[in-house]
Amino acid sequence: xxxxxxxxxxxDVSEMKVDPSTKKPILQGVAQKISDIxxxxxxxAIKIKDKxxxxxxxxxxxxxxxxxxxxxxxxxxxxxxxxxxAPDNIDYHMTSTLLAEAVKKIGEYDIILCGEASIDLFxxxxxxxxxxxxxxxQITYAQSVNAEKDKVTADRNMGDYAVTTESTYPAxxxxxxxxxxxxxxxxxxxxxxxxxxIQEWTSDSLSSELKPMVETVDLKGxxxxxxxxxxxNDLDKSVxxxxxxxxxxxxxxx
Amino acid sequence: MVLVFSDNKNLTFExxxxxxxxxxxxxxxxxxxxxxxxxxxxxxxxxxxxxxxVFVAETNLESFKAEEYTDILGNIVKExxxxxxxxxxxxxGKELAARLGGKLNAGCVIDSNNIYLKDKKLTAERVVYSGNxxxxxxxxxxxxIVTVPSKAFDRLKKDDSRKGDIIKKKIDAEKSTSxxxxxxxxxxxxxxxxxxxxxxxxxRGFKNKEDIKLVQELADVLKGKTVGCSRPIAADMKWLPxxxxxxxxxxxVKPKLYIAAGISGQIQHIAGMRDSGIIVAINKDPDALIFxxxxxxxxxxxxxxxxxxxxxxKEKMG
Numbered sequence: 001x002x003x004x005x006x007x008x009x010x011x012d013v014s015e016m017k018v019d020p021s022t023k024k025p026i027l028q029g030v031a032q033k034i035s036d037i038x039x040x041x042x043x044x045a046i047k048i049k050d051k052x053x054x055x056x057x058x059x060x061x062x063x064x065x066x067x068x069x070x071x072x073x074x075x076x077x078x079x080x081x082x083x084x085x086a087p088d089n090i091d092y093h094m095t096s097t098l099l100a101e102a103v104k105k106i107g108e109y110d111i112i113l114c115g116e117a118s119i120d121l122f123x124x125x126x127x128x129x130x131x132x133x134x135x136x137x138q139i140t141y142a143q144s145v146n147a148e149k150d151k152v153t154a155d156r157n158m159g160d161y162a163v164t165t166e167s168t169y170p171a172x173x174x175x176x177x178x179x180x181x182x183x184x185x186x187x188x189x190x191x192x193x194x195x196x197x198i199q200e201w202t203s204d205s206l207s208s209e210l211k212p213m214v215e216t217v218d219l220k221g222x223x224x225x226x227x228x229x230x231x232x233n234d235l236d237k238s239v240x241x242x243x244x245x246x247x248x249x250x251x252x253x254x
Numbered sequence: 255m256v257l258v259f260s261d262n263k264n265l266t267f268e269x270x271x272x273x274x275x276x277x278x279x280x281x282x283x284x285x286x287x288x289x290x291x292x293x294x295x296x297x298x299x300x301x302x303x304x305x306x307x308v309f310v311a312e313t314n315l316e317s318f319k320a321e322e323y324t325d326i327l328g329n330i331v332k333e334x335x336x337x338x339x340x341x342x343x344x345x346x347g348k349e350l351a352a353r354l355g356g357k358l359n360a361g362c363v364i365d366s367n368n369i370y371l372k373d374k375k376l377t378a379e380r381v382v383y384s385g386n387x388x389x390x391x392x393x394x395x396x397x398x399i400v401t402v403p404s405k406a407f408d409r410l411k412k413d414d415s416r417k418g419d420i421i422k423k424k425i426d427a428e429k430s431t432s433x434x435x436x437x438x439x440x441x442x443x444x445x446x447x448x449x450x451x452x453x454x455x456x457x458r459g460f461k462n463k464e465d466i467k468l469v470q471e472l473a474d475v476l477k478g479k480t481v482g483c484s485r486p487i488a489a490d491m492k493w494l495p496x497x498x499x500x501x502x503x504x505x506x507v508k509p510k511l512y513i514a515a516g517i518s519g520q521i522q523h524i525a526g527m528r529d530s531g532i533i534v535a536i537n538k539d540p541d542a543l544i545f546x547x548x549x550x551x552x553x554x555x556x557x558x559x560x561x562x563x564x565x566x567x568k569e570k571m572g
Contacts, residue, residue, distance in 0.1 A: 013384045025387045096356055121382045121389070123364040125352040128320065132356030137432035138320055140349045153435070158345050161439050167432035211394070213361030217377075218390040226533060230545055232553035235562065242534065242550050243566045250367050250405050251452075251511040251532045252476065252571055 001054035001147070003045045004112045006099055006130070007038040007073055009066040010120040023221025034069050037115030039076070039182040041175050045113050046077040046183070048147040055079045057106055061086045061098045067198055074193035075185035081198035082106065084206060091212040094203075096129035101206035103134065110169040111152060116141050116176050127174040137167040140174045255334055256280070258305070259287040259327060260342025261318060263296060264572060267409040269340045269402050270304035272369055274410065276338060277306075279371050285309050285334060289326055292422055301418035304410050308418060309334065311425040317437065318346050321430035324353040329425055331358065331397055338376060340369075343401035351401045362399040363391045367406035376400075385531065405571075447498060450480035452511045453530075455500060457484040457523070459516020459537065459556050463493040468560040469515060475568045482507065484514075484523045501526035516556045519544025536560070 011030045018025055045056045058078040060066050063086065070081040084098045103109060112131075117124035124140075131138035142154035143162075153166045157176055185193070203210060229245070231238035246252050256273045260266045266286060273284045286305035288297060290313060297308040311326050327350065331339060341351045343365050355362035366378035376393045378400045447453060454473040456466055466481070473481050481498055488499035500507050502525040512530035516537065517523060524547050527533065535548035536559050545551045552559050 011383075013386065016383060016386060018386060025383055091361065092352075093355065093359065093361055097359075119384075123352075123380075124348055125355065125362060125364060128349045128352035129356035129362075131321075132324060132353035137430055138349065138353060139432065140320070141345060161437055163434060163438075164436040165432055166435050171432070213359075213395045213398075214363060214391050214393055216389050217392045219382075220379075220388040220390060222381075222385065222387060226547055227549040228545065228551075229549065230540070230551040230553060232540065235552075235554050235558060238552045238554065239559065239562045239566045242552055242563070243570050245550055246511070246532065246534070246567075247405055247408070247570055249532060250403060252405050252567065 001048065001052045001111065002109045003048055003054055003056045004103060004106065004109050005038070005042050005045045005056060005058045005073070005078065006112065006114045006126060007042065007058055007060050007070070008035045008115075008118045008126070009033070009060060009062045009069045010035045010118050013120060018221065024219060025221065032065070032069065034072060035115055035118040035120065037117065037119065037175065037177050039073075040177050040179050041113040041115050042073050042076050042078065043180045043182040044145055044175055047180070048111065048145070049077070052147060052149065054110075057082060059084065059099060059102050059106070061090070061095050061102075061203075064200070067200070070198055071193050072185070074196040074198070075190045076183060077189075078196070080196060083198060083200050085200060085202050087203055087210070089212050089215060091214045092123065092125040092129060093213045094210050096126055096133055097207050097210060098203055099126065099130050100133040102201065103130070105201070105206065111147060112170070112172040114172065114174045116174045124174070127172060131172040134170075134172070137171045138174070139165045139167060139171060142173050142175045143178050145173060145175065145179065255282050255336045256284045256338045256340065257287060257331065257334065257336035258284065258340045259289070260344070261289075261346055262342050262344055262404070263299070265342035265344065265347075265402070265404050266300060267303045268404065268407045269342060270300065271410045272402065272407045273338075273340055274304040276369065276371070276376075280338070282337070283307060285336070287311065287327065287330055289313060289323060290315065294420065297420045299412075301420075302412050302414045302416050304416075306418050308420045310420065310422045312422055313425060313427060315427065317434050319430050319432060319434065320346070320349045320353050321432065322427040323350050324357055325427040326425050327354055328357050337396040337398065339397055339399045341399065341401045343403040347401050351399050355399050358397060360397045360399055361393050361395055362401075364401050365403055366391075366400050367403060369400055369402070447480055447482050447500060447505050447507050450507065450509050452476045453480045453482045453500070453507060453509045453527075454513045454515065455482035455484065455517060455527075456487055456494075456515050457517030458486045460487070460493075463491070465557070466493060468556070468564075472513065472560055472564045472567065475564055475571065476511070480509075484517045484520070514544055514548070515560060517544055518542050519547055536563075
């Protein structure tokens with residue numbers, strides 16, 4: 001079975017600092033890592049390979065230093081890595097187009113695994129966009145996956161209810177962090193990963209004239225101080241004002 | 255044209271208000287989409303909440319599959335020439351929007367609670383980096399897809415005198431090869447305080463064990479499902495189990511919304527909840543420390559405030 005795992009290099013949000021005067025996040029110099037939920041996708045890929053045999057290829061669209069991060073996934077158990085070096089100002093349209101072209105170049109595939117979203121921006125676009133571009137079924141938010149020779153079944157967490165979905169191959173599955181506990185590679189595996197191949201493809205070689213459809217024009221800071229808005233005297237008015245404020249901030253969503 | 259779709263009608267009502275504002279600025283019309291069986295009553299409701307037109311895509315699909323809904327919505331976008339597409343940001347909506355973005359080669363912004371035109375370009379803000387920053391995203395192309403979470407925008411006042419066209423059309427979707435085998439309600443009991451998104455907490459301001467139901471009732475209407483407490487309630491009075499104890503020696507929590515009722519705000523308690531998204535305090539003492547750590551506070555007797563708050567939230571959430 002040919003398995004492809006899509007993984008993203010992200011900033012470690014827990015190590016991110018905020019500029020005290022502008023409240024803007026400082027992204028420069030922050031440690032980078034593979035997005036946590038993509039490691040769950042990797043772990044699930046290993047389980048599928050253990051059961052059905054086959055080959056795992058990891059694909060990353062990112063800066064050239066992401067090669068070091070791909071090695072972590074090779075140490076976990078991937079057979080081969082592909083790094084598509086990304087241009088600046090990349091958006092989800094560009095990322096998913098490059099992933100789709102990379103998948104086509106890899107050729108044979110039965111199942112593509114992604115994390116449900118990356119922990120830095122948490123959009124969850126890459127998986128469904130890629131499935132749409134490839135024209136294959138998407139099974140999102142999987143909490144458990146059962147891959148058999150000719151079909152894959154997954155239990156999906158849809159919030160208030162759970163859905164069990166089945167698909168023939170090829171199919172794309174996005175997983176949640178509850179699905180498994182990603183393994184920590186042994187020293188032997190880490191050393192062994194150095195001998196596994198990582199191919200580097202430029203974005204131009206896969207798709208020329210790719211332009212962003214959405215651009216991040218600003219990154220605004222969020223004040224960590226509390227608002228200290230206190231309502232008093234007229235109780236009914238206080239309650240109304242409080243509920244209106246909470247609704248406006250989107251805090252009443254379940 | 256501004257197109258609006260969600261399989262949740264309340265979310266559609268809310269999006270129609272933002273869609274009307276955008277449409278006015280763009281000098282365009284608003285079309286709401288219904289996918290499934292014809293529902294004239296719902297179509298009329300969409301019109302009274304701001305839609306100029308309702309497009310009913312009649313299908314026999316029994317349940318939601320992103321592949322098929324994307325196909326249908328993509329066809330509607332092509333047929334109507336919609337430039338702006340708002341989709342409700344529940345789990346179905348998010349995977350639909352992203353797949354549609356892929357299919358149409360369109361830009362997409364997920365979970366935006368602030369949408370406006372800047373330099374004549376559609377601009378959408380979203381929270382990133384675990385709540386540490388807000389990204390301002392601007393579209394360079396059309397169609398532009400934005401998903402909108404519930405409660406981000408207030409619905410317009412319902413106006414039953416508004417007129418609009420209802421267009422019904424049979425739309426065939428390409429059948430997906432995936433199959434839905436089972437749909438099951440999820441159990442929501444026994445949520446761990448550390449995983450909870452909304453927590454209502456009680457402290458020494460409560461006089462009797464039975465009164466804790468006031469907190470439970472508010473937690474229930476908030477769908478927060480979780481009750482917490484400060485040290486005295488768990489450790490001294492033992493009115494609630496230690497699983498509910500929030501503080502330095504108890505659990506550290508980080509919900510989106512934390513409501514502290516009758517809690518004075520000792521540093522040990524604050525240490526357990528300071529990373530919460532929004533903190534609300536209810537206390538009869540205007541000088542209580544808790545107000546310094548809160549975004550919003552109400553000075554008043556919790557025995558009066560909590561029941562009023564519970565019914566006000568119930569009303570707001572519909």
